[in-house]
Amino acid sequence: xxxxxxxxxxxxxxxxxxxxxxxxxxxxxxxxxxxxxxxxxxxxxxxxxxxxxxxxxxxxxxxxxxxxxxxxxxxxxxxxxxxxxxxxxxxxxxxxxxxxxxxxxxxxxxxxxxxxxxxxxxxxxxxxxxxxxxxxxxxxxxxxxxxxxxxxxxxxxxxxxxxxxxxxxxxxxxxxxxxxxxxxxxxxxxxxxxxxxxxxxxxxxxxxxxxxxxxxxxxxxxxxxxxxxxxxxxxxxxxxxxxxxxxxxxxxxxxxxxxxxxxxxxxxxxxxxxxxxxxxxxxxxxxxxxxxxxxxxxxxxxxxxxxxxxxxxxxxxxxxxxxxxxxxxxxxxxxxxxxxxxxxxxxxxxxxxxxxxxxxxxxxxxxxxxxxxxxxxxxxxxxxxxxxxxxxxxxxxxxxxxxxxxxxxxxx
Numbered sequence: 001x002x003x004x005x006x007x008x009x010x011x012x013x014x015x016x017x018x019x020x021x022x023x024x025x026x027x028x029x030x031x032x033x034x035x036x037x038x039x040x041x042x043x044x045x046x047x048x049x050x051x052x053x054x055x056x057x058x059x060x061x062x063x064x065x066x067x068x069x070x071x072x073x074x075x076x077x078x079x080x081x082x083x084x085x086x087x088x089x090x091x092x093x094x095x096x097x098x099x100x101x102x103x104x105x106x107x108x109x110x111x112x113x114x115x116x117x118x119x120x121x122x123x124x125x126x127x128x129x130x131x132x133x134x135x136x137x138x139x140x141x142x143x144x145x146x147x148x149x150x151x152x153x154x155x156x157x158x159x160x161x162x163x164x165x166x167x168x169x170x171x172x173x174x175x176x177x178x179x180x181x182x183x184x185x186x187x188x189x190x191x192x193x194x195x196x197x198x199x200x201x202x203x204x205x206x207x208x209x210x211x212x213x214x215x216x217x218x219x220x221x222x223x224x225x226x227x228x229x230x231x232x233x234x235x236x237x238x239x240x241x242x243x244x245x246x247x248x249x250x251x252x253x254x255x256x257x258x259x260x261x262x263x264x265x266x267x268x269x270x271x272x273x274x275x276x277x278x279x280x281x282x283x284x285x286x287x288x289x290x291x292x293x294x295x296x297x298x299x300x301x302x303x304x305x306x307x308x309x310x311x312x313x314x315x316x317x318x319x320x321x322x323x324x325x326x327x328x329x330x331x332x333x334x335x336x337x338x339x340x341x342x343x344x345x346x347x348x349x350x351x352x353x354x355x356x357x358x359x360x361x362x363x364x365x366x367x368x369x370x371x372x373x374x375x376x377x378x379x380x381x382x383x384x385x386x387x388x389x390x391x392x393x394x395x396x397x398x399x400x401x402x403x404x405x406x407x408x409x410x411x412x
Contacts, residue, residue, distance in 0.1 A: 009274070013207050033117065035199070038077045039196040056117060057088055060120070063127060064128065093403055096406070099375055117375040154261055160342075182366055186209075228261060270367025333396075337364040373397065391411055392408060
């Protein structure tokens with residue numbers, strides 16, 4: 001085995017994921033992703049003919065996001081036609097999984113240089129989501145529903161908060177802190193090394209700054225927002241009267257779900273893309289690249305698909321065990337803020353110092369472009385390790401179906 005080195009990382013700004021409101025909403029996902037690939041090539045004087053593969057995360061692979069986005073994005077970026085690419089789906093965990101697969105290919109010696117990343121146009125979901133069949137809600141396969149009742153993620157987040165006794169106030173405080181930290185990071189230029197602008201094909205600027213954050217948000221303001229998932233929980237799903245709430249109650253029949261999540265303590269709906277360049281030492285040396293970090297360990301975990309958001313804790317324990325490390329060996333953590341309860345439970349279960357996790361804010365403030373977020377978080381954490389002159393970081397996130405990938409990186 002050889003080491004998998006991270007040479008560089010970049011990402012687009014996140015645009016509001018609504019047609020008519022977001023600056024990226026009329027940009028094709030191939031164009032969005034191409035901005036990151038083009039930047040990687042230019043910044044590293046990369047001869048794209050030596051790239052063995054582009055591994056690309058995207059969750060909703062229908063409509064404009066259908067097809068092999070990894071390959072098509074590379075072509076859109078003007079890369080050499082010898083560069084192949086493909087797309088994968090681990091729901092929200094797609095971006096980390098793309099990086100993990102790329103690192104595995106490099107570490108095994110099967111490939112010398114691989115690009116990993118992802119893109120998601122949340123603004124396209126209104127049009128595209130009607131074209132996809134979700135396996136856990138498919139009427140054509142009641143067998144799976146009987147084996148594993150699965151619900152809406154927001155309803156599951158509320159159920160977890162109820163089961164764990166985590167209050168609305170605690171979640172609102174976490175949401176407000178995410179906004180505060182993101183505002184500081186933006187003001188101090190902490191994202192500038194990785195951030196690349198997005199242009200339309202005619203060369204005009206689409207977006208060069210974060211569009212979603214709401215600086216000045218307070219827990220008091222958030223406390224005034226109505227819960228988002230109470231009505232969602234009781235939407236009839238079929239003629240049998242099944243609802244998202246009833247799916248959870250099949251597993252937890254005595255649970256009276258307290259609805260505590262809303263737009264201000266849940267991840268933002270945005271468009272965005274991110275990418276990383278990984279290589280082995282031989283290729284890096286031959287190209288004069290100075291590596292920024294090595295991949296130390298990777299892990300994947302499945303957990304309860306009914307609550308579906310609790311896998312980051314066991315994924316963290318597993319990846320630490322594989323690395324031969326403890327929590328004390330990790331300087332910084334990035335845990336995706338899919339919902340405030342995910343991070344709050346993670347902090348409480350593992351006893352994490354709050355000053356070491358999501359130090360520049362997270363998806364509550366910045367947004368969560370599903371298939372891209374994981375690769376973005378790896379780059380964000382690497383930038384922050386360098387800024388603080390720290391050594392190691394751990395990135396993980398929950399994914400639908402009750403999954404979580406995890407990765408530990410270490411500066412070189």
